[in-house]
Amino acid sequence: MDPKAFFKLSYGLYIISTEADGEQAGCIANTFNQVTSSPAQVSVTLNKDNATEQRIEKSGKFAVTVLQQSADMELIGRFGFHCSRDTDKFSGLDCGTDEQGLPYVKAHAASRFSCKVVKTLDLGTHVLFIGEVVGSEVLDNGPVMTYEYYHQVKNGRTPKNAPSYQEEKKRVSGWRCLLCGYVYEGEILPPDFICPVCSAPASAFEKIES
Structure with a gap:
């Protein structure tokens, strides 16, 4: 099996966020996808060790920010390489509140989604969430960030908790x-x-x- 074949798949770069018991959490993911159009349903896969995954399990809901190419490494680093257990990732950022009362990042955002979990699938190290979209909005028409752009232009690295992680x-x-x-x-x-x-x-x- 040639692991480089996976590099040919197209991914975006997203901030997944939630809130449970008054505690906010957010992380970077490249595994957000639409799975059905009627009803509008999406999926996202997160590592079980991730604080965001654990709080989505509690709250049963999550928000998604679709990042633009203009997103800088400071923003990506804040949500991708720090833990929500000991870092207030939303502090000082331009944020909004969605239909379910969840925080989402407005800075460098192309669009956003508010999702209610309708099904989960245990994948061993990760959990797949299926969410019904209860709200969505276009925030800007700038070009969206792809995972390829993140690696080739931003020179970014894949966290070890990410489903697509491979030794570089x-x-x-x-x-x-x-x-x-x-x-x-x-x-x-x-x-x-x-x-x-x-x-x-x-x-x-x-x-x-x-």
Whole structure:
């Protein structure tokens, strides 16, 4: 089996968010898809260790923000490489509240969906949620972020909890953050360097061979 075949599949990049027992959570996902049109139903797959997945299990609802190409690595890093258990990911951002009272990110958003869970499927390490769309809205007409764009243009990394995670080969010289994939270009990494995306220290960087 050639794992590179999976790279030919088309994905978007989304922020999945929810709230349970007064606690908000959100994460980056590339597994959001429409499954039926009537009724309008969607699916998303999340890792069981993810705080967002656990709070969706409790609340039975989730919101989705479709990201645009303009989304910066700081926003992606905040939702993709930090945990909602110890980080208020929505603090200081332009956010809204959907039809179910859930938070969603408005910044760099092409559209958003509000979904009610109607079915779940245990996939071992992950859970597949099927959601009925109870609200949706176009927020901007800018080009949407694809997973390919995220990797090739943003030089992003796939978190190990993501369903599409695969070991990546080193391609450029410099230092790569093991948490978020940010690349520091240069032969010497300053010992006091802090990753601008996920705030990881210099010790979390690996040397990239040219």
